Amino acid sequence: MLSSLTRLQRYYLYYTVSFLAFIGALAVLEQHGMPPRWIGYAFLFFTISMYAVIGIMSRTSDVSEYYVAGRRVPAFFNGMATGADWMSAASFIGLAGTLYLSGHQGLAFVIGWTGGFVLVALLLAPYLRRFGEYTIPDFLGARYGGNAIRMVAVAAAILASFVYVVAQIYGVGVITSRFVSLQFEIGVFVGLAGILVCSFLGGMKAVTWTQVAQYVILIIAYITPVAILSWNVTGNPVPQLVYGQVLQEVGRLEDKLFNMPAEIEVRQLYRERADLYAEKIMQLPSSLLLEREQISTRINELKASDAQMKDIVALEKQRRELPHDPEQAKARWENAMYSAVDRSQPPVHHAEAFPGETAEQQLPERINFLALIFCLTIGTAALPHVLTRYYTTPSVSQARDSVFWSLLFILLLYITAPAYAVFAKYEVLSHLVEIPIAKLPSWVAAWTKIGLVNIEDINGDGILQLAELALNPDVIVLATPEIAGMPYVVSGLVAAGGLAAALSTADGLLLTITSSLSHDIYYRIIRPDASTQFRLVISKSMLLVVAVLAATVAAQKPGTILSMVSWAFSIAGSAFFPALVLGIFWQRATRAGALAGMLLGMLLTIYYILRVEFDSIPWLGIKGIGMEPWFHVHSTSAGVFGVCAGFITIIVVSLMTRPDGEGGDFLQGIRRSGEEDGR
């Protein structure tokens, strides 16, 4: 049976077996008393040195190998590499948590992130491969002609990819600091090293083969804990098949819990707290002064009496921590108010679609569900680092096949994520809620310390109510091994998987940014006569610069970075998708049309995000720009408007301008339409 596999398949089979053996060995060592910290280190060093070995073995000084892996990647492996390229730290760590928190509404991510591959398969991949150059700006430049469109494409590619790459490196920092207890900043630079060993020497060729290796690790790491959990709960180790029953059980628990008197009381208390904050915000700045005075009076009273020193110190600390000015007070109290409002809402059944009492309340949920699917779908089909992967197969037919494999490999994770969420919810509802706080399992305290779990006994009954528990979405995947009482080796495996997901995506993104700068800007526009040797030197130095820049930004722990990632989809979708699709399927599309459509689509998306999300941009001195969303659409789905505007603009402007004759031969080439039958 082994002999029927290709040489590559055998290599990766050996690799997988040795990884499993490594996990087994660590599990045995843990039984014999190996401390958890060492297990974390072992995973970190084993996996990164594996990637480094592959990276060094695939080093190259050939331009085609550096940019498109020599177009020798078989469909099956390209599918696997695309899977790893595609699934980021957000998919690996965040998705199950999002599904846990938002139930059916979160399925938009699952649907959008897979449905996009249908568009890639039908509309883009075969044509990109038949064109057969190096980058997405290459394609647009050849179709529409001129450097202007290439510049716009490069700008959009960098804008969408850079935020994304920073988020990946940030993810690496979070994982290493939590599981190996490295300092966050050091973790970030470990991540940087992990990325550079893969991509610096071998470009796309090395990145492809490490991504395949990373896919193997990430999928094993994702499925193992939930399979064990499923075995514990249902006696069946295939969670995807059996979680329907568990979901029904969750529904029954929810029915029982939601309307218990204690739960209703807790929600009422949170509503009162929210009202209190709202009142204080209304009465700024006098409410802040009043609060400070009240604390001061209390301190003086205590000092006058013979109260304990530690009470006085506590009050003084409280006074110090009061907001310094009304501006800060407003921001802080608004946060507190929103979080109290959140907790005061009646909970929603996990499987309930578009919650709401009346049709009017359900409508915005419906619209946003579909709008988010739309943006994620189009964004998936327009992210340059994914599309570039379809340049690397040996033929058009293999490019088509590799989209199939990509989706299959991605689907393995995405059908597991909802199961993860349901099993976690089952554990929480059956083993956490309505239990005395003193008797909660130890993992709750461990994750509370890091700030990912928050428990507050607001009604003071010493028992945990559902509304008193707040979970950060990341905790679902990271803590599942502990929730189910698995040995630490499983936690280490999850960390290695998250690391693989973050590194593989970062590799792909970094390469996209680098090739945009070195190939599209330097070689195509600035110096078309540069020697191949020199082009590679430029590429590699760009890679180094961009990687260090991204790591530096990530080390600042920018708080908003994670929400910015979802905007990347809208930006990429509105900039690229209309121009690419109309460029292939509508001969009449002209350069002016494409240029106008790309710019307008992208700018409209950014405009919508800015005005819905922010009320002021302090460093630009802009204030009061907040606006009501159009048709209730959230800023994460801004692409709905951008993509539509892009299509309409390209069509209208193209029809108004004269056909520019560009693209006739080009289109006959990629469609294989106009040639005489010469065979």
Added chain:
Amino acid sequence: MKIHDRYWRKTRRLTLNLLVLWFFVTFVLNWFARELNQFELFGFPLGFYLGAQGLLFIYLLIIWYYNRRMRKLDAEFGIEDQ
């Protein structure tokens, strides 16, 4: 008519048909997820099942079918791309 125009026309028709199917399952079915949830499949409410698994398999089938038809079209028109 040039023979390869037929290849392109057939490709385009196939693409359009599959896109319509894709649009229907993605946007029309999901719009009615709440109503579909009254039915049950494999122990799941139907609307939830579609989003969590069903649509994903349909997507995979669409791509599989497209690839199969395109391979046949390629063979019929003698198109070999390297």
